[in-house]
Amino acid sequence: xxxxxxxxxxxxxxxxxxxxxxxxxxxxxxxxxxxxxxxxxxxxxxxxxxxxxxxxxxxxxxxxxxxxxxxxxxxxxxxxxxxxxxxxxxxxxxxxxxxxxxxxxxxxxxxxxxxxxxxxxxxxxxxxxxxxxxxxxxxxxxxxxxxxxxxxxxxxxxxxxxxxxxxxxxxxxxxxxxxxxxxxxxxxxxxxxxxxxxxxxxxxxxxxxxxxxxxxxxxx
Numbered sequence: 001x002x003x004x005x006x007x008x009x010x011x012x013x014x015x016x017x018x019x020x021x022x023x024x025x026x027x028x029x030x031x032x033x034x035x036x037x038x039x040x041x042x043x044x045x046x047x048x049x050x051x052x053x054x055x056x057x058x059x060x061x062x063x064x065x066x067x068x069x070x071x072x073x074x075x076x077x078x079x080x081x082x083x084x085x086x087x088x089x090x091x092x093x094x095x096x097x098x099x100x101x102x103x104x105x106x107x108x109x110x111x112x113x114x115x116x117x118x119x120x121x122x123x124x125x126x127x128x129x130x131x132x133x134x135x136x137x138x139x140x141x142x143x144x145x146x147x148x149x150x151x152x153x154x155x156x157x158x159x160x161x162x163x164x165x166x167x168x169x170x171x172x173x174x175x176x177x178x179x180x181x182x183x184x185x186x187x188x189x190x191x192x193x194x195x196x197x198x199x200x201x202x203x204x205x206x207x208x209x210x211x212x213x214x215x216x217x218x219x220x
Contacts, residue, residue, distance in 0.1 A: 003132075003159040004100060004212055005150065005182075007168035008111035008118065009044050010190025012093050012209070013125065016041045018086035019048075022079040023055045029074050033059040044191040045170045047112040047137045048072075048079065083117045084124030090189065092210040097130045099213055106157045110166070110176075112137040112144050133157055145172050147180035154180075165215050171200035185212065 009015045020040035027034050035055050043051045052075050056063055063071075100107055108131055111118055115136035122128045133156045137143040140152060154161060166177035169190020177184035178201075186202035187209065198205055206212065 002216060003106040003108060003154070003157050003164040004215070005108045005110045005153055005164065005166045007166075007170070007173050007190075008109050008113060008121070010169035010192075011090075011167060011173075011187055012109070012127075013087045013089055013121065015087040015121065016044060016191065018082040018084070019044060019051070019079070021086060022075060022082045023052060025078040025082075026052065026071065026075040027055065027059060029078075030071065032056070035059060041191050042194040045112065045172050045193065047143065048075065048114060048117070079117060080120070083120045087121060087125070089125055089127075090187075090209065092208045096210045096212060097127070099210075101130070103213075103216060105216060106132045106159060108133040108135065108153050108157060110135045110144065110149055110153055112172075114138050145175040145179065147176055150176060150180035150182055154182075165212060167206075167209070167212055168202075169197065171195070171197075174200040174202045177202075183215075185215070 006012050016037060020037045023040060024034040035058055043054045049072060052072060097107060113136060115138050118134060118136045133153055135149050135153050140149060142148050154164060161181045164182050166173065166182050166184045168174065168184065169187050170192040174184050174186060184202045185204045185206050186197045188197050188205055
C-alpha cells in the first residue's frame with residue numbers, strides 16, 4: 001500500500017476563474033475596483049482570507065477601519081455560489097485517480113481551501129468519493145506550510161512517509177512536503193505566485209498528473 005497526497009487548486013483543478021469571480025463580486029459590492037484574473041492566479045495558495053486581503057490592498061490600500069468580518073462574509077457568500085461553477089479538472093486527473101485506485105494506492109487531498117468550499121468543489125466534479133482523506137485549510141488549527149497537515153494525513157491513512165508522495169504546484173507545497181520528509185513532485189501549470197516551480201526545488205517536475213504512476217513502478 002502507498003499514498004499520494006494532492007494539492008487541489010492549480011494541481012487537480014483549475015479554480016482560478018471562479019475564485020476571481022468571487023473576489024470581484026465582493027469588491028464590487030463594496031464599490032471597489034475589480035482585479036484581473038492573472039493577478040488572482042498569483043495570489044492563490046494561502047487560503048481565501050489571505051487572497052481577499054491581498055486583492056483588497058491592491059485596489060483599495062490597507063483595510064484600515066474596514067470591518068473585515070463583513071467583507072469576508074460577503075466573499076464567502078459569493079464563493080459559496082461560485083464554487084464548482086467555473087472550475088475544471090486538469091487533463092489526465094480523472095483517469096489517474098482511477099488508475100491509482102485500481103492499483104490499491106490511497107489518495108488524499110491536502111489544501112488550504114476551507115472545508116465547505118473544498119467539499120462542494122469535489123462534489124460538483126464527482127470527486128467526493130475519489131479520496132481516502134481530505135485535509136482542508138480549517139481541518140486542523142494549522143495549514144500548509146506547517147508539516148503537521150501531512151503528518152496527520154499519513155497517520156490517518158496509516159502510511160509511512162517513505163511510501164508517500166506529495167503532488168503540488170507551488171513553493172508552499174514543496175516547503176510543506178520537505179518539512180514532513182515526504183517526496184514532492186510538482187506540476188508546472190499551476191499557481192506558483194508567478195514563479196517557475198523549478199525554483200522551489202521539488203524532487204521532480206512532471207508535465208502531467210499521470211506521471212505520478214511512475215512513482216509506484218520503482219522509478220522514483
